[in-house]
Amino acid sequence: MKTQENLIQRKIPYQPVSDSDVAIPKEVAGKGMSIPTDVERAVRKLKKLDWEEDKLYSLSKDDGTGQSIFIMLHPDSEADNILNQLNEEDIKKSAPIIVKFTIGERPIWSHYVSNDAPTYYFSENIVDNIGIVWSNPEDLPVSAKLITITMGADLITLKKSTKEMYALTGMAVIKEQEFEEFDGVVMRHPTVLEFGILPYGKGAKGCGLDIENENFIEDYAKQYGGGGGTYDFKQKGTAYASPDMYVGTGMEEEFLLPPEVNFGQQSSLSADEAIVFTLVMENPTFTTDNFTGRNSRSPSSKLIETVMFPGDEGLLAPMGTGKNGDLVNCGEELPEGRVLKSITPAFDNGEIISVLMEFRDGSKAIFPDEETRTFQATDKETGQMLKGVVQKKGFYKYTGNPRQEYETVKEQRRMRNLNRDFNILVEDANITRAIAWYGGENGEIMEVIVPDPDNASKSILITIPLTEA
Secondary structure (H helix, E strand, O other), X not given: OOOOHHHXXXXXXXXXOOOOOEOOOOOOOEEEEOEOOOHHHOOOOEOOOOOOOOOEEEEEHHHOOOXXXXXXXXXXXXXXXXXXXXXXXXXXXXXXXXXEEEXXXXXXXXXXXXXXXXXXXXXXXXXXXXXXXXXXXXXXXXXEEEEEEEEOOEEEEEEEOOOOEEEEEOOEEEOXXXXXXXXXXXXXXXXXXXXXXXOOOOEOOOOOOOOOOOOHHHHHHHHXXXXXXXXXXXXXEEEEOOHXXXXXXOOHHHHEOOOOOOHHHOXXXXXXXXXXXXXXXXXXXXXXXXXXXXXXXXOOOOEEEEEEEOOHHHOEEEEEEOOOOOEEEOOOOOOOOOOEEEEEEEEEOOEEEEEEEEEOOOOEEEEOOOOOOEEEEEEOOXXXXXXXXXXXXXXEXXXXXXXXXXXXXXXXXHHHHOOOOOOOEEOOEEXXXXXXXXXXXXXXXXXXXXXXXOEEEEEEEEEEEOOOO
């Protein structure tokens, strides 16, 4: 499985739960959990003059459907441990879940983010309205101070309590309970949010069992037998929301400033044009196996890559937005050669200031970031994140033969990254062209595979002693 560094950085699960002690629902709602919104990557901005303290930005089904926010609920391991100690049979554990609330749809949840992640229903009701109180848009990035989610008669509220966490109300709450002594110790069950796995439980309304009933422990254990179960969550969760959720809705013009660049007035690239830019990776963590940025001639120099579109869309999935404003890796699942729909650069005084890339899956990416000039993408082969600063110098529109130019860019990238300890170069030409490695017991020989001079379709192995006989 690929390593999704973007999700790792944000502490969002990207792999299936491996712990067999976690309760896994048997009834699946669908497949595919989107990447939670990242407000720091919002393309559009809130209007500043219309903002007021505690103003509720409300979005309902009448304004357009398909817009989403996400929350992540975190398990309370103390509650799990106490219930296990009180019951003769093992009770399944809780696990973190990501919940997606989409206007006009039933909310869904999953244990991790992936295109193939199984999803389950969070509620029987449809999301009718999402209201958000935003922080002052003068202070970027904005953040949601308060979120309200209306689902029929149910209302879930998230109020920001720390930089990343939100106090959550509107779910079933099990208040602190004191049980009889266990091995001489009084057991106290902490106050938690209770979620009952549907359709056996009642979703956000809990498991439907009375904790004060004398048979509660036995009944609690039985629910796991038919694919149900209960998760106990902390009363604080993580919320993900972005002003981009208003794009394409009836509230776009009222809530958002016009786009910084009107790409509708710009011309898209023709078949003989491409966009080329220089990317400086200031943090080596944000390089990939295919885009290392290294210069083998100068190992201590800055990590720099030349990136080209069209061309690198076969390897890179830029971070952007989907049809409904969800954060996506653009074109990640599209076959090579059928990725890009169009590329549109915007100019100011002859210099490129922004680029819009539209993909055949309906997603789009705009780069560089207006303030930080960053470009971010996921390496399709490894799942690693490439992130760097687009340099003003070397950011240009190429005209000529893009395919031929891309081969040149790839060759220069390969030569910059070439490990000169394992390759033989003559006047910058890599004459080994394939594989070289140290051999022997102590690396006293070099084994080199090179083309057979008598048969270009074959290779031969050459052994080179590195020490005197």
